Amino acid sequence: MDLIKYIILGIIQGITEPLPISSSGHIFLFKTIFNTNLFNSLNFEIISNFGSFIAIFIIFFKDIKDLIIAFFSYIFKKEKRAKNLAKFKYCLYIIISTIPVGIVGLLFKDKVEELYSIKNLAWAFLITAIALFLVRNLKGSKEDKDITLKDAIIIGLMQMITIIPGISRSGTVLVACLLCKLKRETALKYTFILYFPVSAATMLLGVSDLISTPDVTSMLVPYFAGLIAAGIVTYFSYAWLSDWVKKGKLWKFSIYCLVLVIFILIYFR
Numbered sequence: 148m149d150l151i152k153y154i155i156l157g158i159i160q161g162i163t164e165p166l167p168i169s170s171s172g173h174i175f176l177f178k179t180i181f182n183t184n185l186f187n188s189l190n191f192e193i194i195s196n197f198g199s200f201i202a203i204f205i206i207f208f209k210d211i212k213d214l215i216i217a218f219f220s221y222i223f224k225k226e227k228r229a230k231n232l233a234k235f236k237y238c239l240y241i242i243i244s245t246i247p248v249g250i251v252g253l254l255f256k257d258k259v260e261e262l263y264s265i266k267n268l269a270w271a272f273l274i275t276a277i278a279l280f281l282v283r284n285l286k287g288s289k290e291d292k293d294i295t296l297k298d299a300i301i302i303g304l305m306q307m308i309t310i311i312p313g314i315s316r317s318g319t320v321l322v323a324c325l326l327c328k329l330k331r332e333t334a335l336k337y338t339f340i341l342y343f344p345v346s347a348a349t350m351l352l353g354v355s356d357l358i359s360t361p362d363v364t365s366m367l368v369p370y371f372a373g374l375i376a377a378g379i380v381t382y383f384s385y386a387w388l389s390d391w392v393k394k395g396k397l398w399k400f401s402i403y404c405l406v407l408v409i410f411i412l413i414y415f416r
Contacts, residue, residue, distance in 0.1 A: 150369050152181075153191075157373035160195035161380025165203065165339075165388045167279060167318025167400050168407075170196075172268050175312060176411070179265060193350050194370045198377030200346050203339055206385055210340065214238055233292040240299035241337075245344045247303040251310050252348065263312050269411040271313025276404035278322045283398035287328030294337065298327040302337070306345070316345065318400070321392070335392050339385075 156174055163170040171192055204211070217234035220227045228235075289298075305323040309316040317338055324334030391397065 150372055153369035153373040154376045156191065157195050157198065157376030158380050160192075160199060160373070160377040161202075161382075162384050164196070164199040164377070164381050165317060165385040167275065167315045167321055167388070167397065168404055169271065169275065169313050169315040169318070170199070172271060172313035172315075175263050176265075176268060176407075180414070191370070191373065195373050195377040196346060197350060198374035199381040200343070200350070202378045202381035203342060203385060206382065207336075207339055207343075210336065211343070214340070237291055237294065240294055240296065241341055241344065243296070243299040244303035244306065244341055245348075248306045248309065248345060249348055251307045255310060259310060259312070265411060265415045267311070268313040269408050271311055272404045272407045272411070275313070275315050275318050276401045276408065279318055279397050279401035279404070282322050282325040283395065283401065285325040285328075286331055286395065287325065287334075289327070289329045290333050291336070294327075294329065294333075298324075298329070301327055302341070306341070317342070317388075321397070331392050331395070335389060 156177065159173050159177055160170050163173045174192065174195075214234055214237060217231040218238045221231040221235035302320060302323040306316065306320055308314050309319050320338040320341060321334055324337050325331070329337065391399065
């Protein structure tokens, strides 16, 4: 039964990680409804997030490879600087957008667990619902090369609130990108390229806690099962999100989050 529960949680992680509806919020909600304390929340998030990380890395492998090559070519090959300038700046903007949430994460890492509560979760889902609804009709004109330093800073500052459980990282960044007048496809790409440094940093911060957890070796099989489930489902869930973003259907996720708020308020009254 424990193995099945981990697989189910991995599936939930896989569905919700790319979607703008908060994977951490859904996992906490699931655990609360079924009243299970079989696993540490942050430990499982680290493991399942790694599964999602691998899946999204596969999806964006070509983009990541091109950006890395262009970044270092710009630095070390003067004759190619003009050609690689746009991608070099794109990489710098990703770094800049990562810094604010990185600082907040380092300062408040030990406080995150205290923020998990059903009441806070309802508020977080409501904020996400409102934000997604407000940008439902936005479709800017900026492409990758048109992103500015100001855009990167605004997106980075907005991403800081995603440390709060239930506030969707992908949803918040998508909203920020659309408010900065990025095209929907451009916003989607920036959101998930930005996912990599943030996710990698989160996993690195949690590795020491994971290793120091008593009897962690006994959890290797269920954790691995959850990781595989999360990775496979994330791959297909991203395709769903991509299609809906391009078609301007983010408002449907807004409705979903609002329904979750109503459910939480009724179920846990």
